[in-house]
Amino acid sequence: MAATGAAATDLEVVRGKRAALFFATVVIVLGLPLWWKTTETYRAPLPYSQISGLNSLKLRLMVPVTVVFTQESVPLDDQEKLPFTVVHEREIPLKYKLKIKCRFQKAYRRALDHEEAALSLGNIQEAEAMLAEPSEQAEGSLTVYVISERCSLLPQDMMSYIGPKRMAVVRGITHREAFNIIGRRIIQVVQAMSLTEDVLAAALADHLPEDKWSSDKRRPLKSSLGYEITFSLLNPDPKSHDVHWDIEGAVQRYVQPFLSALSAAGNFSVDSQILYYAVLGVNPRFDSASSSYYLAAHSLPHVINPVESRLGSSAASLYPVLNFLLYVPELAHSPLYIQDKDGAPVATNAFHSPRWGGIMVNGHTVQSPEPKVQGQTDWVGEVRLLFGIAQPQLPPKCLFFGPKSEGIMTWELDRLLWARSVENLATATTTLTSLAQLLGKISNIVIKDDVASEVYRAVAAVQKAAEELSSGHLASAFAASQEAVTSSERAFFDPSLLHLLYFPDDQKFAIYIPLFLPMAVPILLSLFKIFLETRKSWKKPEKTD
Amino acid sequence: MVDTCFLSRGLTTLAGLLLLPFGSLAASQIEDQAEQFFRSGHTNNWAVLVCTSRFWFNYRHVANTLSVYRSVKRLGIPDSHIVLMLADDMACNPRNPKPATVYSHKNMELNVYGDDVEVDYRSYEVTVENFLRVLTGRIPSSTPRSKRLLSDDRSNILIYMTGHGGNGFLKFQDSEEITNIELADAFEQMWQKRRYNELLFIIDTCQGASMYERFYSPNIMALASSQVGEDSLSHQPDPAVGVHLMDRYTFYVLEFLEEINPASQTNMNDLFQVCPRSLCVSTPGHRTDLFQRDPKNVLITDFFGSVRKVEITTETISLQPDSGVVESSYKKDQMVEELMEPLKYAEQLPVAQIIHQRLCAYPDKLDSM
Numbered sequence: 001m002a003a004t005g006a007a008a009t010d011l012e013v014v015r016g017k018r019a020a021l022f023f024a025t026v027v028i029v030l031g032l033p034l035w036w037k038t039t040e041t042y043r044a045p046l047p048y049s050q051i052s053g054l055n056s057l058k059l060r061l062m063v064p065v066t067v068v069f070t071q072e073s074v075p076l077d078d079q080e081k082l083p084f085t086v087v088h089e090r091e092i093p094l095k096y097k098l099k100i101k102c103r104f105q106k107a108y109r110r111a112l113d114h115e116e117a118a119l120s121l122g123n124i125q126e127a128e129a130m131l132a133e134p135s136e137q138a139e140g141s142l143t144v145y146v147i148s149e150r151c152s153l154l155p156q157d158m159m160s161y162i163g164p165k166r167m168a169v170v171r172g173i174t175h176r177e178a179f180n181i182i183g184r185r186i187i188q189v190v191q192a193m194s195l196t197e198d199v200l201a202a203a204l205a206d207h208l209p210e211d212k213w214s215s216d217k218r219r220p221l222k223s224s225l226g227y228e229i230t231f232s233l234l235n236p237d238p239k240s241h242d243v244h245w246d247i248e249g250a251v252q253r254y255v256q257p258f259l260s261a262l263s264a265a266g267n268f269s270v271d272s273q274i275l276y277y278a279v280l281g282v283n284p285r286f287d288s289a290s291s292s293y294y295l296a297a298h299s300l301p302h303v304i305n306p307v308e309s310r311l312g313s314s315a316a317s318l319y320p321v322l323n324f325l326l327y328v329p330e331l332a333h334s335p336l337y338i339q340d341k342d343g344a345p346v347a348t349n350a351f352h353s354p355r356w357g358g359i360m361v362n363g364h365t366v367q368s369p370e371p372k373v374q375g376q377t378d379w380v381g382e383v384r385l386l387f388g389i390a391q392p393q394l395p396p397k398c399l400f401f402g403p404k405s406e407g408i409m410t411w412e413l414d415r416l417l418w419a420r421s422v423e424n425l426a427t428a429t430t431t432l433t434s435l436a437q438l439l440g441k442i443s444n445i446v447i448k449d450d451v452a453s454e455v456y457r458a459v460a461a462v463q464k465a466a467e468e469l470s471s472g473h474l475a476s477a478f479a480a481s482q483e484a485v486t487s488s489e490r491a492f493f494d495p496s497l498l499h500l501l502y503f504p505d506d507q508k509f510a511i512y513i514p515l516f517l518p519m520a521v522p523i524l525l526s527l528f529k530i531f532l533e534t535r536k537s538w539k540k541p542e543k544t545d
Numbered sequence: 546m547v548d549t550c551f552l553s554r555g556l557t558t559l560a561g562l563l564l565l566p567f568g569s570l571a572a573s574q575i576e577d578q579a580e581q582f583f584r585s586g587h588t589n590n591w592a593v594l595v596c597t598s599r600f601w602f603n604y605r606h607v608a609n610t611l612s613v614y615r616s617v618k619r620l621g622i623p624d625s626h627i628v629l630m631l632a633d634d635m636a637c638n639p640r641n642p643k644p645a646t647v648y649s650h651k652n653m654e655l656n657v658y659g660d661d662v663e664v665d666y667r668s669y670e671v672t673v674e675n676f677l678r679v680l681t682g683r684i685p686s687s688t689p690r691s692k693r694l695l696s697d698d699r700s701n702i703l704i705y706m707t708g709h710g711g712n713g714f715l716k717f718q719d720s721e722e723i724t725n726i727e728l729a730d731a732f733e734q735m736w737q738k739r740r741y742n743e744l745l746f747i748i749d750t751c752q753g754a755s756m757y758e759r760f761y762s763p764n765i766m767a768l769a770s771s772q773v774g775e776d777s778l779s780h781q782p783d784p785a786v787g788v789h790l791m792d793r794y795t796f797y798v799l800e801f802l803e804e805i806n807p808a809s810q811t812n813m814n815d816l817f818q819v820c821p822r823s824l825c826v827s828t829p830g831h832r833t834d835l836f837q838r839d840p841k842n843v844l845i846t847d848f849f850g851s852v853r854k855v856e857i858t859t860e861t862i863s864l865q866p867d868s869g870v871v872e873s874s875y876k877k878d879q880m881v882e883e884l885m886e887p888l889k890y891a892e893q894l895p896v897a898q899i900i901h902q903r904l905c906a907y908p909d910k911l912d913s914m
Contacts, residue, residue: 206698206699206739222697297857300855300857301852301853301854301855302621302807302808302852303855304853304855305621305622305623305807305851305853306621308623308625309623309624309625318690338857340857346857346858346859347859348857348858348859350857350858351855351856351857351858352855352856352858353853353854353855353856354588354854354856355588355589355699356853358858378858381858382858385856385858430739431738434737434738435737437737438733438734438737441733442730442733442734492738493681493682493683493684494683495678495683495684495685497683498674498677498678498681498683
């Protein structure tokens with residue numbers, strides 16, 4: 001009886017052990033992974049390796065240059081060697097993680113008949129007009145014409161000429177080393193018209209680690225898809241002046257041509273308003289020497305803020321806004337001039353604030369309160385400064401007339417597009433890298449599928465832009481870089497990335513312990529008991545021996 | 546003897562006079578460089594002012610926030626650059642004996658509500674999620690521009706928070722909390738996207754110093770009204786309004802800020818001395834180890850005011866207008882204007898006729914007139 005009872009309890013014990021082991025296996029093998037999988041944050045797969053590869057991207061900016069030689073420009077035996085291609089590559093020394101190389105690909109060829117005819121005219125403007133007819137140059141490319149040493153197209157002491165439409169003229173030389181010498185002159189001219197180190201340094205000013213305070217002066221507008229330009233007339237004293245402001249005509253005559261020349265760089269929209277009883281926040285001082293009023297240079301920074309709240313610029317659109325104000329001084333404070341730091345009145349009577357806009361004071365006396373039309377040309381100068389279109393650094397002995405009616409030369413637009421493309425690529429790369437870093441640091445962020453597809457699109461656009469830049473297609477490179485920036489910003493700022501609020505560790509324990517502890521304790525205790533008994537049964541055979 | 550003395554003295558003075566311009570030039574160059582080095586390099590200022598408590602007895606938190614709002618506006622930051630979040634409406638609260646006012650001094654000396662308060666997030670919109678969305682920029686695209694923090698990498702941001710807090714958390718609307726870890730992570734996200742140049746974080750709650758303990762992003766300076774384990778106390782009750790009007794720390798900060806104008810050169814070290822223990826009962830704390838510049842070179846107006854960098858425009862372009870194409874459309878506009886006749890009002894109410902009719906209808910009235 002006792003033996004069967006003992007056998008029965010043995011069977012019970014064995015069955016109990018097996019049951020405990022089975023529970024434990026189910027919990028560990030099935031339960032734990034299931035719980036882990038269902039409580040992890042969802043992350044769609046992202047191309048982390050490609051994103052880190054973007055940081056070591058080598059950008060090569062290619063400028064295709066066509067060099068056209070007329071008949072007497074170089075010695076005959078050199079002329080036999082045409083056509084061929086020379087490549088001149090240079091690394092831009094910037095302290096930035098992306099290595100940028102600038103490559104000028106010069107394709108030398110002989111001049112065609114109509115080009116010879118055009119270049120033998122007496123006047124450079126006529127020659128230009130004739131040469132520009134056949135084809136429009138693609139963005140980013142340049143053409144240089146080499147004329148003979150004694151040709152009278154340029155004045156005798158001038159060695160080169162830079163025109164407003166991606167065209168330049170350089171004097172040739174009859175010398176043994178003609179191609180080398182001319183090649184150097186061409187490089188000088190072409191560099192003035194396209195990429196130099198400070199164009200790129202200004203574009204990357206926000207990304208370079210060096211002194212951010214020295215780049216105060218060079219603070220161009222950030223690259224954006226579009227800009228909104230607002231013209232405002234401030235009339236603090238409507239009782240005394242009845243100002244007629246023909247803004248529509250001025251916009252059509254001066255502003256629209258300039259903006260349509262710049263249209264490749266973004267969408268521009270223009271609006272205008274008149275504000276009455278809007279005063280400057282600063283009281284002008286009286287200068288008895290010239291019996292006029294003046295605003296000192298150190299009081300100018302305080303002028304903008306009181307006025308800005310009345311401009312209503314922020315309600316209009318999500319694009320960055322450029323405000324241009326024309327202030328007609330009150331009768332009591334007329335005429336009003338702006339003084340610079342040394343106390344001399346400023347000729348333009350205007351000042352600007354980087355990334356905001358500009359203010360011009362109408363310095364006329366009471367008799368002619370009409371705002372000058374010349375104000376619009378000052379406006380073009382201010383916009384060029386705000387966009388970072390600097391005056392070009394010309395090579396020595398170069399003839400240069402400046403922009404004609406649009407206010408901007410086509411190759412200046414190209415420089416802007418290059419700078420913007422590089423800036424866009426830098427911004428997109430930084431955004432994608434910081435997204436990857438954030439995901440590594442904060443483990444609770446959810447990445448949905450559409451965010452992941454935006455990231456893929458951004459990475460592809462960056463790579464495409466780099467490819468297009470190295471093959472010299474500036475327009476498509478700029479478009480690809482804009483798409484890269486838009487996609488990367490959309491991915492980074494997607495509202496769903498904030499979906500999970502964070503749970504501190506003690507709150508996590510507070511939730512899981514009441515659920516898991518009652519279930520885990522019996523299993524663990526029974527496992528422990530099984531383990532002890534098996535150890536005892538191993539030791540027993542030794543003892544009997 | 547005397548002659549040589551004079552000669553040597555003359556020579557030294559001559560040498561001194563010759564060296565003076567060089568010395569002053571070098572000194573001014575060094576001064577320029579030094580001044581440039583200590584400037585902060587920001588181009589715009591933003592402010593995010595948050596009051597997190599509701600109910601009438603938390604009047605003082607709304608008054609705190611509105612006082613800081615008022616100072617910040619006075620020193621130059623425009624409304625478009627201020628995100629003001631008030632969790633309850635005290636000015637139009639049914640229990641307010643003086644409607645449309647929020648006072649910060651007893652005897653109703655200073656009404657901080659004013660005429661042009663622009664509250665961006667009000668009442669139940671002030672939640673932890675909205676606050677974090679504003680900071681990190683992850684806002685749904687339908688949000689209006691006034692509710693966004695559109696800062697860039699050259700913005701100095703002032704963040705002021707007030708309400709009821711504890712060790713490591715701040716209570717929002719009596720129903721949820723924001724922890725110091727969440728706040729630190731939000732600042733890190735801002736830093737990764739370069740949404741600020743420098744950040745000043747001020748918090749006026751109980752145990753406020755615990756909220757800035759966990760920050761780890763660079764360029765953040767933090768001030769709190771009390772240390773961990775201490776309570777931040779309120780300043781003065783007003784018998785007419787019936788509640789406490791301000792908290793002590795913000796009251797003394799407001800007093801300090803009233804003396805600042807947009808051109809003043811007061812620095813942050815003075816702000817750290819505001820409200821010592823004798824006046825505040827709690828010990829205000831600050832944290833500057835994450836900040837790159839020395840606080841004594843940081844101007845108050847770097848964060849509380851908005852001074853723009855301006856440059857005189859010296860370059861001009863001379864344009865010849867492209868007269869051919871545009872003149873035609875211009876002339877068309879002019880012609881359209883000339884064709885229209887001058888307008889004049891039609892007689893809306895022929896008064897004389899009406900009186901005449903009435904009088905004729907009632908002839909006896911003529912006698913009485």
